[in-house]
Amino acid sequence: MPDKIHLENILFLDIETVPEKSAFDQLDDTTKELWAHKSQYQRKDEITAEDFYERAGIWAEFGKIICISVGYFIIQGDRRSFRITTFHGEENKLLQDFKDLLDEHFNHAKHVLCAHNGKEFDFPYIARRMIIHGISLPQKLDLFGKKPWEVPHIDTMELWKFGDYKHYTSLKLMAHVLGIPSPKEDIDGSMVRVVYYEQNDLNRIITYCELDVLTTAQVYLRLRNQPVLKDVEVKKVAKK
Template sequence: MNVMVFDIETVPDVDGGRRVYGLDGLSDADVAQAMYQLRMAKTGGDFLAHHLHRIVAISVVFRHADQLKVWSLGDLDSDESELLRRFFDGLDRYTPTLVSWNGGGFDLPVIHYRALRHGVSAPRYWEVGEDDREFRFNNYLNRFHWLHTDLMDVLSGYQGRAVAPLDEVATLLGLPGKMGMSGAKVWDAYQAGDLASIRDYCETDVLNTYLVYLRFEYLRGHLGAEAYAAEQGRVRDLLGTAEAAHLQEFLKAWDANGAD
């Protein structure tokens, strides 16, 4: 397997909000509140438009050769452009299958805008066959190709009315689901300076996504029963030797739920 499951966590791009809405002179908290209110007035909901999010964490599960790792890119001091460069560097080096939950609807469009904002070049990601003929038939950008597998999109049959949240699907499968916080609490945690908890939360999300992906690979016959069990065992071994408390808690919750 050559797979990279990814997830991002974001906060309001308050610098962008100041530029777009002319909110100079306000604190970050007040700018964010104004952005939410303006969005509510426009759409009836306060979820910000994709181009007004700023990425504060990108977490991945990486399965390559005999490796299986889960981590958050960069460190607590890494800025957004470094996170993006590290993300695209992994694609340039390994050309993995990208796996996400709603990555096509949220994570990747945000990544596109933020890469544009910071001038982060990513030719391998944007390849569609002009330089590499193989990418004509399978690339990261085509919704119906497999090089990026958006599990929410695929499992819903590309029907918006059939989509489901990761937390509920993971819970149905006996997986831990959301742990520690939710996306709605990320801005509060960020304002409190608790980026570490945001990164931990993001890592548990990609673990849930990876385990759903393994079930999907079994569902479509890419993994037999023994191989599926072996891949789950790799995850258990990884978590069982982890020192990080959130990874230990994930394994405990998984065991307690009695997932198949």
């Protein structure tokens, strides 16, 4: 376990994504064709590309990020606090704001990013969407030429695998088996598209995203055999 990493040098994060368009018929013909080809291996014969489009948010080429929540520890002597904030709004702006955070406050060798299943989803998704928007990659997401042990990323799911690469464990299940109090979430990942496009309730999604950041931090503490956060130690701060 990476218990030698100082907690205040870790940026915990989670993203929420949706299909780039609210409906399949809003895509141009080329994108429709490319989506049909991309999704073909996952669709059953009776499911059309249009019907399957509600899942497009999981691919960076066909989806977009609607919020990035981040959390970080502040250690002052024996006291600790955990601050959470969220970048949201237009994707280009929230990605630029997130890049600025990394460039200005988490750009040294000692700094690392942490997410649950981040190495397969969050980190590459953010990097791909930045490239699509013409945003230069921050140092912590630019992995070109880096050896595996040089990658500044922690993945709580990977830590739990202990080398068993065919094993998948959800954040919710890890929190449960590790005895971490379950946050009161009123939605799950499968509902984000509906809440965003049909209910127009981004704040509800932000709350869900922030709870996942907190849970990821709690799981990481348990993996280090350290006490979990108390409610009084967690503070939500407004996005600057």
